[in-house]
Amino acid sequence: MRLQRxxxxxxAMQVIGAAAYAAEAGPPAxxxxxxxxxxxxxxxxxxxxxxxxxxxxxxxxxxxxxxxTSEEILQLAGADTARVDLDGRxxxxxxxxxxxxxxVPGGDxxxxxxxxxxxxxxxxxxxxxxxxxxxxxxxxxxLPAEPVFVNMPKAxxxxxxxxxxxxxxxxxxxxxxxxxxxxxxxVVNHAMLDMAFASGLPVDxxxxxxxxxxxxxxxxxxxxxxxxxxxxxxxxxxxxxxxxVQETKASLLGYxxxxxxxxxxxxxxxxxxxxxxxxxxxxLRTRVFPGHDFTRQNVYAxxxxxxxxxxxxxxxxxxLTGPMVKIVGAATGPVDDGSNSQFGMLTIDDKAQVDPEIxxxxxxxxxxxxxxxxxLTWDDMPDDLKLxxxxxTVGLLLRYGxxxxxxxxxxxxxxxxxxxxxxxxxxxxxxxxxTSQKPHAFDHNLVWHESxxxxxxxxxxxxxxxxxxxxxxxxxxxxxxxxxxPQYGERMHTMQPVKDLLERxxxxxxxxxSPHEHPMxxxxxxxxxxxxxxRTWGADQAIDRKTALRMxxxxxxxxxxxxxxxxxxxxxxxxxxxxLDGDYLAVPADEIDSLDIDLTYVGGRLVYDxxxxx
Numbered sequence: 001m002r003l004q005r006x007x008x009x010x011x012a013m014q015v016i017g018a019a020a021y022a023a024e025a026g027p028p029a030x031x032x033x034x035x036x037x038x039x040x041x042x043x044x045x046x047x048x049x050x051x052x053x054x055x056x057x058x059x060x061x062x063x064x065x066x067x068x069t070s071e072e073i074l075q076l077a078g079a080d081t082a083r084v085d086l087d088g089r090x091x092x093x094x095x096x097x098x099x100x101x102x103x104v105p106g107g108d109x110x111x112x113x114x115x116x117x118x119x120x121x122x123x124x125x126x127x128x129x130x131x132x133x134x135x136x137x138x139x140x141x142x143l144p145a146e147p148v149f150v151n152m153p154k155a156x157x158x159x160x161x162x163x164x165x166x167x168x169x170x171x172x173x174x175x176x177x178x179x180x181x182x183x184x185x186x187v188v189n190h191a192m193l194d195m196a197f198a199s200g201l202p203v204d205x206x207x208x209x210x211x212x213x214x215x216x217x218x219x220x221x222x223x224x225x226x227x228x229x230x231x232x233x234x235x236x237x238x239x240x241x242x243x244x245v246q247e248t249k250a251s252l253l254g255y256x257x258x259x260x261x262x263x264x265x266x267x268x269x270x271x272x273x274x275x276x277x278x279x280x281x282x283x284l285r286t287r288v289f290p291g292h293d294f295t296r297q298n299v300y301a302x303x304x305x306x307x308x309x310x311x312x313x314x315x316x317x318x319x320l321t322g323p324m325v326k327i328v329g330a331a332t333g334p335v336d337d338g339s340n341s342q343f344g345m346l347t348i349d350d351k352a353q354v355d356p357e358i359x360x361x362x363x364x365x366x367x368x369x370x371x372x373x374x375x376l377t378w379d380d381m382p383d384d385l386k387l388x389x390x391x392x393t394v395g396l397l398l399r400y401g402x403x404x405x406x407x408x409x410x411x412x413x414x415x416x417x418x419x420x421x422x423x424x425x426x427x428x429x430x431x432x433x434x435t436s437q438k439p440h441a442f443d444h445n446l447v448w449h450e451s452x453x454x455x456x457x458x459x460x461x462x463x464x465x466x467x468x469x470x471x472x473x474x475x476x477x478x479x480x481x482x483x484x485x486p487q488y489g490e491r492m493h494t495m496q497p498v499k500d501l502l503e504r505x506x507x508x509x510x511x512x513x514s515p516h517e518h519p520m521x522x523x524x525x526x527x528x529x530x531x532x533x534x535r536t537w538g539a540d541q542a543i544d545r546k547t548a549l550r551m552x553x554x555x556x557x558x559x560x561x562x563x564x565x566x567x568x569x570x571x572x573x574x575x576x577x578x579x580l581d582g583d584y585l586a587v588p589a590d591e592i593d594s595l596d597i598d599l600t601y602v603g604g605r606l607v608y609d610x611x612x613x614x
Contacts (some may be wrong), residue, residue, distance in 0.1 A: 001244055003245055032208045034078025035060045037575075038603050039431035040070040042086025043583060044270065046569045047093050047553050051546050057091060059575040062321045066571055088207040090584040092549060093569050094576030095263025095519045097512025097557035098466045099443050100288065101265035101406065103251050104275065106236070107242035108227030109268050111180040114149040117237030119244075125480050128157045132171070136177075139172055147176040147192065152338055155478045156181070159358065161342075161372070164211075165190045165218025180226050183540055183594075184297065184333055184367035186225040188218050188409040192232070199226045205299060206388035209373050214573035221335060221370035222389050226297020235270055246263075247270065248274050254515030257609035259578030261598040262287040264510070264560050265295065265443070266331035266406030275325045279316045287576070289328045289560050291405025291441070302394045304511070305400045312402060312437050321603025322574045328560045329405025329438055330397055332390040335414035336364050338444075338559035339483045340475040343367060345411035348449040352489040358437040359478055364411055378417055401434025403561075405441045406496050410448035410468060418442060419455045419463070425458075438561030439464045443511065447488075447495055456506060464559040465512040468550075469522055471538075472531040493538040497524060499540065510548065520580075523548040524592040545584070545592065577601040581610075 010087025040056035056073035058065040066076060077083060089544065101107040104118060105594060113120045115138050125131025125137065135150060142148050149475055152160070161181070167191035170176055176192035188196070192214060197203055203216065206223025209218045220228060235241070255263060267290035278284040294303045294308065315326035338348035344351070344364035351362055367374040368389040376385075386392065397404060404422075410414045439462050446468040471492050474482040485492060501508055510522050525531065529542045543551075565574055580598035587595060600608035 002283045021280065031419055032078070033060065035065050035076040035081050035446070036294045037084070037601070038041060038073050038077045039084040039086055039091055039577070039579070040073055042089050042091055042570060042579075043548065043585065045309060045549065045584065046091075047340070047550055048568050048570050051550075056086075058576070059577075059601070059604035062575060062605070063381060063572050064569055064573050064575050067114060067569060084579075084599070086579065088583065089278055090580040090582065090595075092259070092578050092580065092584065093553040093567055094578050094600065094602065095259050095512065095552045095569065096509075096560070097255065097260050097263045098406075098441070098509065098556060098559055099265050099511055099513040100255075100263030101267055101271070102514075103255065103265075103288070104248045104267070104271040104276065106268060108151075109233065109270050109342050110184075110226065110297075111151050111183050111541045112149070113138060114233065114236065115139075115146070116143075118240050119236050121155050123150060125153045125157070125160075126155050127161060131156055135171060138584055139177070142175050143463045144174050146177070147195065147232065147234075148172065148178070150177065150179050150231075152179050152181045153478075154468040155357070157234060163187050165193055168218065177382060178181075178232075180225075181231065182337060182341065182367070183229070183373060184222050184227055185343075185370070185395060186220045188220060188228060190218065190381040192217055192228065195227055196224075199227075199231055201231075202298065205521060206368065207371065211453050219373050222368050223297050226333060227299050229297070230293075235578070238529075239275065241270075245274055245277050249278060249283055251515070252284070252288070253362040255286050255606070256600045256602075257610075257613070258515050258518050259580075259595060259600050260286070260512065260515065261578070261600065261607075262330060262557075262560075262562075262566060263289065264287060264406065264441075265410075266293050267293045268293045272325070278315065279318075279324055282320075284324045285605070286600060287324055287326070287390075287566075287602065288441040289323075289326045291329040292327055293330045294400075295397060296395050297390060300395065300439060302407050303395050305396055310401045310434055313340070318603065322565070328562070329403045329441060331406045332397070332418075333367065334394050334408035335366060335368050335417050337367070338409050339470070339477055339487060340477065344487075345447055345572035346409075346413040346414070346417075347447050348413050348451060350369050351487045352491060353487060355487050357481075358483065358487075361417075363413065366413075368417070391417070392422045394418065395425035395428075395430075398422065398432060398436060399432045399541065401436055403436040403438045403440050405438070405560075407440075407442050408444050409442055410444045410446045410470075412447045412452055414469075415442060415445060415465075416449075416452050416455065419452070419459065422463075423455060436462070438557065440506065441559050442450075442466065444468045448497060448501070453504065457504070457601070460504075460506055464507040464509070467498060467510050467526075468560065469496075469525055473526040485564045496538065497541050499543055502547070504542070507558050508538075509551045509554065509559055512552065514558075518596075519552050520595045521593045523552065524590065526551075527589050527592060529594060530590070545589065549584070551589045576599060577603040577604075586612070
């Protein structure tokens with residue numbers, strides 16, 4: 001017994017001694033986890049609420065570990081930590097672009113030209129002979145009876161706007177054909193019309209134009225146009241899709257090269273499938289957060305919502321870098337168009353003049369009402385017809401717990417209609433099945449009107465709006481002529497009152513579309529209010545550079561409802577980082593655009609290094 005007791009005492013002493021030794025020597029190596037990456041000796045703009053500026057930043061497990069002085073941050077580095085000496089350069093959060101729906105081939109599948117399993121863009125056709133020749137060139141690639149889809153030129157002969165099924169029967173006697181004048185206005189021949197009705201498009205749907213003889217004309221708009229664009233159109237061939245996967249990879253690298261780490265926008269099922277494939281291959285290096293197109297211009301939106309369920313926040317999650325694809329809402333169809341189209345921007349006030357080349361009306365044409373053919377404005381619409389447009393879809397989305405995302409409206413009247421649709425549901429007394437988790441997000445906002453402010457004020461905690469920079473980069477005609485100034489004149493000075501809107505507490509960010517649009521170019525435009533031709537537009541609405549940077553990062557994250565995970569360089573958030581080649585806070589305002597991107601990180605992973613490309 002004494003021997004056993006002695007052994008137990010000795011064993012206890014050994015355990016105590018080992019513990020004391022461990023405490024003296026520090027934790028075991030297996031428990032140590034140093035930073036994976038540190039960037040030091042620079043200017044780290046956290047873009048947090050105080051806009052704190054640090055010298056260095058540490059990243060671990062894809063997230064920001066700490067920001068501080070270079071001395072503090074370097075203490076977090078171990079033998080295997082990657083170290084980057086910034087040498088005075090500026091670090092910002094990665095930029096977030098909200099209008100990335102065309103980043104992936106097939107982003108506009110619902111209106112793209114399609115024949116022989118291949119997608120392509122708009123055809124040429126400023127004159128009638130050129131237009132007919134372009135359509136014939138597409139048809140020549142089709143097999144007999146193969147459905148053909150054509151994306152019409154923005155500037156097309158006026159006579160083509162009045163074509164009917166009878167006209168297209170002569171142009172395409174051997175194939176079902178659909179001509180997409182835009183996403184919401186389509187003309188089909190009788191063969192395509194028969195396909196639509198046989199596939200479930202109601203003959204008496206509001207979007208099916210009926211002629212004086214009581215028969216469908218072949219002219220379709222809004223949800224009826226969407227039925228042809230989505231339900232009747234097959235996916236392109238597997239060979240095309242494989243090329244699209246590779247093109248998407250290149251396109252997303254383009255975003256990384258300008259410091260963009262996340263893009264969002266309305267996106268089709270094909271787009272999301274391509275992103276899924278890139279993720280599966282381990283080749284997705286940019287976060288893409290779609291607003292799903294499955295309810296956009298959908299006659300059967302409620303049936304789809306019941307079958308699919310609420311997918312908001314469903315994601316493809318990389319164990320090292322976090323969510324790479326994430327559903328952030330659902331899209332509805334646009335109410336209006338742009339300055340380079342006869343449909344124009346739908347505005348509350350008249351434009352200065354109607355462009356004689358583009359045509360249209362003083363306040364634009366409403367796509368939801370098919371105004372180009374019906375002559376109906378929104379105020380003319382009875383409630384039963386509104387329920388056959390995407391106005392009804394807005395209410396359905398809220399009822400099933402979704403939010404609107406990636407919704408196009410440029411004009412003040414278009415924004416009013418969307419906000420009214422939200423307000424009508426929320427004040428209807430109808431109890432939703434689930435509560436929306438994210439804000440309702442609207443793209444392309446350009447023309448504002450004070451009469452909308454009470455409605456925005458009412459819902460501003462749940463609404464986010466992207467600001468178009470078109471006053472600084474005007475759309476042009478086929479001859480290269482600028483189109484915004486001729487139509488709106490001096491009103492361009494009050495067209496984007498960003499400073500006033502921010503003072504009202506609205507959630508706004510600077511719109512980002514293509515990787516060809518550099519974030520620093522956007523920032524300089526809103527800081528100086530000067531365009532590339534040296535013209536100043538609305539100088540009194542200039543904002544400071546800190547605010548402008550916030551509007552491409554943290555505010556843009558709020559637009560997606562991702563402000564807790566992205567948009568600032570705060571501990572715990574994903575380490576999406578852009579390293580500029582100079583000092584953002586010191587460069588003169590009119591030289592901000594001279595700054596370029598040296599390094600881009602997504603979740604702490606290096607995705608772009610300018611030194612390797614130059």
